[in-house]
Amino acid sequence: MELPAEVTGQYLGMGGHRYAPRGRVLLVGDAAGLVDPLTGEGIHSALVSGQAAAAAILGAPYAMAEGYAHHLRPLQEVLAFSDRASRSFYREPARGFKVMRWPLLRNLVLKTYADGVGKTKLLATLARWAS
Ligand SMILES: Cc1cc2nc3c(=O)[nH]c(=O)nc-3n(C[C@H](O)[C@H](O)[C@H](O)COP(=O)(O)OP(=O)(O)OC[C@H]3O[C@@H](n4cnc5c(N)ncnc54)[C@H](O)[C@@H]3O)c2cc1C
Known part of the structure; x- marks a missing residue:
């Protein structure tokens, strides 16, 4: 097997919670x-956004950017939530991983992710626990 001559890294595409579709x-x-x-x-995001873009194009081809922005918003809200959570988590990863060893929190986060992270749902569950 021939090994590649050059291997480079590549950043993952993040920050899309601020993406505002424009034009065509x-x-x-x-x-x-x-x-x-x-x-x-x-x-997951690639599939959801692909479906959202298709729905926007089929739904209103002359206002596809507005339609796409509308369909994309729920995903962007989740990503905005993850963005805030990641800043806190990765500021001090050792602490983040320690916190994630708490069984209740770990189960909650995993379940929320498995169900599709819902900010409202996560906050509601945390509030229920706190009361
Ligand atoms: C090492 C690694 C591990 C990962 N692990 C996970 C994971 O476990 N779970 C997870 O959810 N995500 C993971 N990801 C992220 C995930 O792979 C991407 O977020 C996802 O594949 C993005 O899908 P996409 O369709 O936007 O882009 P891609 O899957 O990158 O598809 C873009 C396609 O466009 C093609 N293309 C590019 N330029 C042109 C051109 N000019 N003309 C024609 N075609 C072109 C590319 O060849 C490619 O096939 C991982 C990423 C990496 C790099």
């Missing part, structure tokens, strides 16, 4: 920076 070019997946900053996962 709709960015999806990594191109729109939709990788989850907390987990580094981008397959």
Whole structure:
């Protein structure tokens, strides 16, 4: 097997919670920076944003950017939440991983991710626990 002559790294596309679609070019997946900053996962976002772009084009081809922005918003809200969580987590990763060893919190985070991270749902669950 021939080894590649040169291997380089590449940043994952993040920051897409701030992406505002314009005109007739709709960015999806990594191109729109939709990788989850907390987990580094981008397959889910790529699929969701691809479906959102298709729905926008089919729904209103003459206002596709507005339609796409509308369909993309729930995903961007989740990514904005992950962005804030990742800043806190990666500021001091040792502490972040220690906190994630608490079984209750770990289960909650994993379940929330498995169900599709819902900011409102996560906050509601935390509030229920706190009361
Ligand atoms: C090492 C690694 C591990 C990862 N692990 C995970 C994981 O475990 N779970 C997870 O959810 N995500 C993971 N990701 C992220 C995930 O792979 C990406 O977020 C996801 O594949 C993005 O999908 P996409 O369709 O936006 O882009 P891509 O999957 O990159 O698809 C873009 C396609 O466009 C093609 N292309 C580029 N330029 C042109 C051109 N000019 N003309 C024609 N075609 C072109 C490329 O060849 C490519 O096939 C990982 C990423 C990396 C790098």
